[in-house]
Amino acid sequence: MGNFDKKLERFWEVFIEHGGYVKVLTGLQNTVWIAVAGLAIGILIGTLIAIIRVAPKSGVLSRALDGLCVFYVGLFRGTPIVVQLLVAYYVMLPLIGVNIPALQVCVIVFGLNSGAYVSEIMRGGILSVDPGQMEAGRALGLNYRVTMLKIVVPQAVKNIVPTLGNEFITLIKETSVVSFVGAADLYVAFNYIGSNNYEFMVPYLIMALIYIALVAIAALIIRQLERSLRKSDRRH
């Protein structure tokens, strides 16, 4: 293990003396930011799509919107996230002619991507709520939108928290590809440390441990959230 000690020493040297820790902290911050902001955008988009998709299709407009949502979900589930990042950064941005920092592009793309997945999770959640809840709201004279937002969606969200947690964990891990468009995440930081003296074993090992810790923390938060949402439920 003498060899490993030496590797550890070298890592420590780069980590502290060459400012590696600054990169790691920035990378950690970016990784968490992309996952959290991506999920937040995903939940917003996903809820909107889910509501459009479960709404009764009466007119031309609602059918057209439904078709649009199906297309959107198909598009973002049908291509790898790396491809979406590359297309957004190297195709869409130059075409539109705007300049957005890579990190923000990542947040947007992860949000759009997550929206497609969350929409299906949310749709399942809404369909799992007893139709009697919608009927009761409508019978009291509340309109579809209000009943949906005040009664059905909150119950749907409670039902899908574990699945949403899964999506969050997936997002955290998927952020490890953002270096494709030049965003500085955990991988970039540890790759920098390793490249400093071509010693990759310790940096990558620690990177793996940090991901595990991140996911463990996320799982803990999800469990707490689940517990606090269960207060109207008899299953404790």
Place this chain on the structure above:
Amino acid sequence: MIDVINLNKTYGKLDVLKGITTSIRQGEKIAIIGPSGSGKSTFLRCLNRMEEPTGGSIVFDGRDITDPKADIDEHRRQMGMVFQHFNLFNNKTVLENIMLAPVYLGLRDLRRLRRRNRLIRLRNLFGGGKLPLHPIDTSAARIKAEARENALRLLKRIGLEDKADAYPSTLSGGQKQRIAIVRALAMNPKVLLFDEPTSALDPEMVGEVLDLIRQLADEGMTMVIVTHEMGFAREVATRVLFMDGGQILEDDAPERIFSDPRHPRTREFLSKVL
């Protein structure tokens, strides 16, 4: 109060309601009886358009509510509905269940009035006119306080004020159904529609729910009840409709229907259930 004219409802090729015509007058308590699949629940649910009729019309207080332009939400506020499976909002406490619709609608009306007044002020400012403002004699806090007070009063009436902050999942079926009834009452409806209100209850809880409905009937509430409780129908109803095959076969006072039914189908049905 409600005139039903040649009401039809079809699901694909299946005719569930075949030309129902009847009228419901203020203060009447109408029991609808009949075998399952006779269309009685569908008929009731057409009255507030929980089911969309495919033909005919329903005139409620002089307005045709089957008109696509009619504001159905406005009409539903005047027609309370009680369901077989209670349908209390699971994510709300008992008190919130009762307060939700009155508070939401009160606040919405307040917002609308304020918006209208702003427009009038703007017009007065630029047009030099002196149009009167809509009087506003309430506030958001007052609407909530009044709804709360009313909800607590209703809960007290059914002896469940200690359950105000409980969630529906902790209540018995009988408690849930009584709360569902006062939730409908909190809107001050002109008529109450009951869709088999005791069919999902354990036998020992049927009594408490029927007692509450009986009280409301005695106070003069207009009601339409789809029920399998023949004894209750006989005792409380002022009129009984016997339905079979999507039609009203017999429409008479309860004494007549139960002791001297005219139609052979009514006789056959009653001989099975009584």
